Amino acid sequence: MSGWTDVEKEERNVRMTIGRLAEITEVPASAIRYWERHGLLPAPERESGQRRYPPEAAERITVLRKCQQAGLSLAEIREFQREQPHREAVIRAKITEIQQRMLDLDHAHQLLTHALSCSEEDIVGCPKFRQQMASWQTPRPAP
Template sequence: MRVTIGRLAETTGVPASAIRFWERHGLLPAPERQGGQRRYPPEAAQRITLLRKFQQAGLTLTEIGEFQQDRPRRQAMIRSKLGEIEQRMIDLDHAHQLMAHALLCSKADILTCATFQQQMATRRPSP
């Protein structure tokens, strides 16, 4: 059963304006029209959920478009993005360690703490 854009927006938690935007950029297939209204198939909700996950992972619209291309192009984009995500995870873990220490440190100025300085020196920021 096909649903209106309003119902799709309600069930996915994504504004109708975002759904129309993704359609204009080719990230969602153009829906059928009935009486001038967009009507979406049930699988549209899954695609929207996937688009949101990709956005949350930091993929650009171009990268999301690549994900929907043929397998070799998709795999190249995924390999590149996985490397970026892994680096972000390393950077976030290091930031977490620094903050966790700073929370417990008794020094008035955290930069005077030898342990904090040592933790900062163990990891250079990513480019």
């Protein structure tokens, strides 16, 4: 026994059109079809020639969008969906890349924040800023 009520079972079995899926995920139908062609979304069932998607398709699209927002390419997302050992390698590499991007963004934030309050004509000549730049050159210890 699954613990699902009859209504919940029925809702989970309802298949939606690509238009409805596009509407609830706020993703164009053309993107959904593109992801299908490239193996990022499973091919949906068809009823009378129309694509019909299960509710889980919306969840998968949410994951795809989050992966894209995190900077993963479509090829990386495809690899992410593969078997565990292969997926782990992709994830580890992406985590390293994201950590570097976060460090770069932190440095940019420090620069801009300092520039707002710096009274020096040229920020590069500012002793406080030069000290900050020197700290960027020193590798941080690994966590």
